[in-house]
Amino acid sequence: MSNTKITYEGPGSDNPLSFRWYDANKVVAGKTMQEHLRFACAYWHSFCGNGGDPFGEPTHLFSWNNTVDAVDRAKAKMDFAFDFMSNLSLPFFCFHDVDVVDFTNDVADNERRLQAITEHARQHMQSSGIQLLWGTANLFSHRRYMNGAATNPDFQVLAHAGAQVKAALDATISLGGQNYVFWGGREGYMSLLNTNMKREQEHMARFLHMAKDYARSHGFKGQFFIEPKPCEPSKHQYDYDCATVIGFLNQFGLQDDFSINIEVNHATLAGHTFQHELQVAADAGMLGSIDANRGDYQNGWDTDQFPNNVNELTEAMLVILEAGGFKGGGINFDAKIRRNSTDMEDLYHAHIGGMDTFARALLVADAVLQQSDYKAFRQQRYASFDSGNGKAFEEGKLGLEDLRNIAISDGEPKTLSGRQEYLENLINRFI
Template sequence: MTSFFGDIPQIRYEGPETDNEFAFRHYNPDEMVAGRRMEDHLRLAVAYWHSFAWEGGDPFGGRTFDRPWFGDGMELARLKADVAFEMFRLLGQPYFCFHDADVRPEGQSFAENLRNLEEITDYFAAKMETTGTQLLWGTANLFSHRRFMSGAATNPDPEVFAWSAATIKACMDATHKLGGANYVLWGGREGYETLLNTDLGREADQAAAMLSKVIDYKHKIGFKGTILIEPKPQEPTKHQYDFDVATVYGFLKRYGLENEVKVNIEQGHAILAGHSFEHELALAASLGILGSIDINRNDYQSGWDTDQFPNNVPEVALAYYEILKSGGFTTGGTNFDAKLRRQSLDPEDLILAHVGGMDVCARGLKAAAALLEDGRLEKMRAERYAGWETDAGKKIKGASLAELSDMVLSSDLRPEPKSGRQERLENLVNAVIEKA
């Protein structure tokens, strides 16, 4: 145990009536929801980078947090891990996620980076054995260092491509060794600032070449997890190539990789792309590429990715509705890719942010399950498209353009519009959520 969290107690479920802020009001890991334990549905994970590596800076100001593990060297990296796993224990968190740069100090060479990562991987393995916390996914940081200013896989310099590939291999090896359920590729700077110096076709081919190498290596080492791409539309680049789910799927189809890769969808990224979270989830499910999620929100008065903990139960309920409707998570889960506000300095803030987020996810999951069990939403959806299931509807679908023209002329069709009943559906959703 460490002293960072002081005398904060183990966080336990006490129910909705409790006044204890260091207790769960809704997250009960053993509660059965739609046939599964709540913990097994949600598969909650802590983001190592935001919780332990982020220093509280923003574009206009530097570090505000004062953490005893900030600095270089493996001793401080081990201290950071000690604190992280202490927090996982306090919260009962089943999973965590990390980038290589979050967990090991930056060395003077790639070889030193690799040694540092391998050493901390072994340290993690021992702690995971003791705590039971598992790895939801690992990934490589290919965006923070200045060498990645023009991208990683899409960089115009082949030496940066090679360095990036070696880094991905190292992170895949670490993820595999730790029994990770997934491996994520997030192209933080895979995009362009101006078309004046960009070859779009070449950069797409480079991105596909890197992804193909990742898939080949996955099979070579026998990694059974899922390869995930995380879409994001912008920030920091003017335009990123993994803009949204539809763009990622088009890329995968173009290069014949759609059966090898799924998506890790972030709520904040969906909003930046001009979509709702549930839209991106529903689209991914319909395309067969829904893998995992990052659960965080943006400030709707800001135009950038603020990475705040979820606090809106109806929003979360609609997200989990799409996930449950598609069959629920397999290798994926719910990663809190969220960070404290830079004024929230205390260790207690870090614990309570996760407690609140876990309770919101629990309430959202239960509401989503109630909506599915209620059945009226899906019944009304089916009724809206019922005409396509009739003999006439099937005949229309199979007819040619000329045949349809003849059909309309000969029968003097006069279709009348039917209500979409949107407000009625919204009232239904709200009524079910209130009771859940």
């Protein structure tokens, strides 16, 4: 399918290899769809995922894996990746260091390999116009990180993590990456019996400051993101959810340089809705970017399936639109095709479906905001704080005794409906 260019054909199209809703240049709420959504391809799932699982061997077999030399193998994989992303007109991609080229235990050799593939990526980016949304380092797969990276009790492990982040930052800066992500895959603990939690979190904060200072001193102007994730693989993750991350960033003075990259499936694992996590980040001014996927209602782990629920994404797009969009990031499809989806065409269908679902959700959310009483209803629900005693309370002009006296003088409050069913039907009406 190397010559298959996916184009917008509209909702009436029967062509499965076309967009029905994603029209990149269509203007919605003052910006094009492409500017709103800023889609990115996750290098690791799309071009590194092999379909293997704990119970079976790989099912996704790629021709480039037959190449012996690591850099040549990485270049062949990247050639295919940019061809694929160009066919879908994806404006961005994201990567971990070990996604783009295989690493060894030799720090200097890893740096050489990464520099070589970075130059290859630069050539592809110049010819295709595809940009780097963010880069990151994989500090969780290698066995040295079994007890964490920046939070590891062994300083030598932390030093290796620093070397890896430095190289990943160098690659990101060299490619004009717009952001850099820290995903603490094993920054947590299994038992307090062998853990100094306070010291580990202080080490993580110092590590983040070091990385931030290094990047800034080398010309990086973008945003740093923390990606929350609970309980997997560590039992107690230090970056459990958005509220936890915001508290950590504020505690250690990182809030001016860091925002949050929110993954849908991670929100689910934390016991939250995706919309909740978006709102928490937006309210703190830290809605940086999102990793788009979904979980499986029957599985209690991170299945990373492609998004396909228009209703849920409409609620998410309402939050994103009202927040003014992302703070430097976009929508990265941190999702993978299923183990038994073994044709390359399946990867196209997956991305087309995800992009169309978000585009349709954007259209619906904009219609709800512009053509319904959604905003007016929510404003009216809090109208008691817009004047009189309620306004005085918000302005800090009342004390606890004042509240007691007002409760007596005004009597028992009326029962006021939240009208949740009406609002849920409102979204369905516009869908």
